[in-house]
Amino acid sequence: MSEAGPAIDPIHQFHIHPIAPLNIFGVDASFTNASLFMLIVFLAIAFLMVLGTSGSHIVPNRLQAAAEMAYEFVASTVRQTAGEAGMKFFPFVFSVFMFVFFSNFIGLIPYTFTVTSQIIVTFAFACFIIGLVIAYGFYKNGMHFLNLFVPSGVSPVLLPFIVLIEIISFASRPISLSVRLFANMLAGHITLKVFGGFVAMLLGAGVYALLAPLPLIGIVLLTAFELLVAFLQAYVFAILTCVYLNDAIHPGH
Amino acid sequence: MDPVAAKYIGAGLAAIGMGAAAIGVGTIFGNFLSGALRNPSASDGQFGRAFIGAALAEGLGIFAFLVAILLLFVK
Amino acid sequence: MQESPDDADELKARLARLTSDLQTQREAGQRQADRKAEADLTDKGMGQAMSLGFRVLSEFVAAIVVATLIGWRLDLWFGTDPLFLILLMGLGVAAGFWSVYRLAVKPPQRRGDKQPPR
Numbered sequence: 001m002s003e004a005g006p007a008i009d010p011i012h013q014f015h016i017h018p019i020a021p022l023n024i025f026g027v028d029a030s031f032t033n034a035s036l037f038m039l040i041v042f043l044a045i046a047f048l049m050v051l052g053t054s055g056s057h058i059v060p061n062r063l064q065a066a067a068e069m070a071y072e073f074v075a076s077t078v079r080q081t082a083g084e085a086g087m088k089f090f091p092f093v094f095s096v097f098m099f100v101f102f103s104n105f106i107g108l109i110p111y112t113f114t115v116t117s118q119i120i121v122t123f124a125f126a127c128f129i130i131g132l133v134i135a136y137g138f139y140k141n142g143m144h145f146l147n148l149f150v151p152s153g154v155s156p157v158l159l160p161f162i163v164l165i166e167i168i169s170f171a172s173r174p175i176s177l178s179v180r181l182f183a184n185m186l187a188g189h190i191t192l193k194v195f196g197g198f199v200a201m202l203l204g205a206g207v208y209a210l211l212a213p214l215p216l217i218g219i220v221l222l223t224a225f226e227l228l229v230a231f232l233q234a235y236v237f238a239i240l241t242c243v244y245l246n247d248a249i250h251p252g253h
Numbered sequence: 254m255d256p257v258a259a260k261y262i263g264a265g266l267a268a269i270g271m272g273a274a275a276i277g278v279g280t281i282f283g284n285f286l287s288g289a290l291r292n293p294s295a296s297d298g299q300f301g302r303a304f305i306g307a308a309l310a311e312g313l314g315i316f317a318f319l320v321a322i323l324l325l326f327v328k
Numbered sequence: 329m330q331e332s333p334d335d336a337d338e339l340k341a342r343l344a345r346l347t348s349d350l351q352t353q354r355e356a357g358q359r360q361a362d363r364k365a366e367a368d369l370t371d372k373g374m375g376q377a378m379s380l381g382f383r384v385l386s387e388f389v390a391a392i393v394v395a396t397l398i399g400w401r402l403d404l405w406f407g408t409d410p411l412f413l414i415l416l417m418g419l420g421v422a423a424g425f426w427s428v429y430r431l432a433v434k435p436p437q438r439r440g441d442k443q444p445p446r
Contacts, residue, residue: 161422168395168423169387176390180382228375236379300373304381305432312388312424319393 008197010190014117034121037113041102049098070098074238081242085249092132093245096125097238104185104230108223116233117185119178126178129241137248148251177240181233188226195219264324270317277310384431388424395420 018030052067060068074094078086100116107114115121137145149166150159198215202208285303289296399416403409 165423165426169427172390172394176386180386236382301377301380304377305384308381308385315389
């Protein structure tokens with residue numbers, strides 16, 4: 001790999017290089033390719049939703065059908081998981097789902113940058129969601145929010161043990177929420193680029209070039225699988241946000 | 254045995270754990286499939302549980318991976 | 329033009345044949361729909377099951393990793409070297425299996441399941 005190192009480097013796709021360096025009070029807030037792709041994802045969502053709902057004629061055209069389908073999908077998930085009281089958070093859950101879904105999909109296009117493959121992006125999402133859950137839980141239920149950690153129907157002997165376990169599983173939520181999305185996106189893209197490297201190396205290896213289409217078929221299959229994983233990760237992220245919000249709304253499960 | 258070499262050998266041995274996890278996932282889905290063939294109508298309900306079992310096996314595989322990474326990169 | 333009796337019989341026979349054909353046609357359609365619905369179920373079931381798998385995997389691993397990290401930090405803080413690490417790691421394993429148990433007991437709602445009373 002040494003001489004082909006610079007050419008085939010699966011990690012290169014995750015490097016952040018500033019486009020418009022900007023330095024505010026010593027903070028490097030330059031406009032990087034990550035923020036560029038966040039903008040692209042935002043514009044894609046705005047394009048879909050604004051144009052989709054502008055026509056609003058009875059027989060929906062394709063764009064309107066797509067926008068309605070996205071709305072229906074997230075609305076049914078929120079209603080099913082967090083009940084009617086959860087619909088208060090529907091705009092938030094919808095925007096989180098759409099952002100993660102679009103950034104995963106746009107990231108699959110070659111030469112693009114996947115926003116959600118950066119741990120800091122998913123961790124920021126997760127911290128915001130858990131912060132929202134804690135804030136809303138205390139706001140709505142006051143101290144009763146704490147009996148989220150005391151499940152009903154547990155013998156008092158086991159109680160301290162169970163409470164400690166509940167605290168640990170609550171503390172692990174931001175980690176599991178962010179690392180799941182990050183790891184799936186990172187691993188998926190690295191595998192794709194490594195297979196891409198195989199094709200490149202095989203092509204350059206004389207008689208072995210006959211084997212080159214094999215990893216290419218692998219890439220096709222992997223991309224299909226990545227499409228499914230991209231959607232699933234966005235769905236799991238949205239459904240878990242609803243589950244955690246539901247815990248904030250009704251602490252005593 | 255100088256420690257750096259031992260570290261790399263240890264990481265290599267830890268990576269075998271991931272292979273074992275793969276065997277675990279293989280047996281889970283193998284048994285699920287043979288069960289599903291015998292009784293296809295009941296297989297849909299248990300589809301989720303097959304994935305839960307596979308996820309647990311993968312989880313242990315990930316711990317082997319963590320040990321290998323810890324050995325390699327932690328000074 | 330008075331209808332002769334055999335015409336009426338012949339008409340009735342044809343009617344009976346027609347209804348039986350219609351019946352078999354409907355049954356075939358129903359069977360085909362069932363098969364398609366079953367295929368749909370496994371198709372959607374696949375997505376549902378995979379999302380459950382992802383959730384179980386990350387909750388299990390995260391619980392143990394977080395507990396071990398906390399234990400390790402406490403050890404550094406209090407200087408009681410292996411004690412908290414082992415204690416918290418055991419607790420993390422318990423927390424991991426507890427959250428997996430809760431997920432496994434509440435299977436994903438398949439179509440037709442009544443929403444359990446919250």
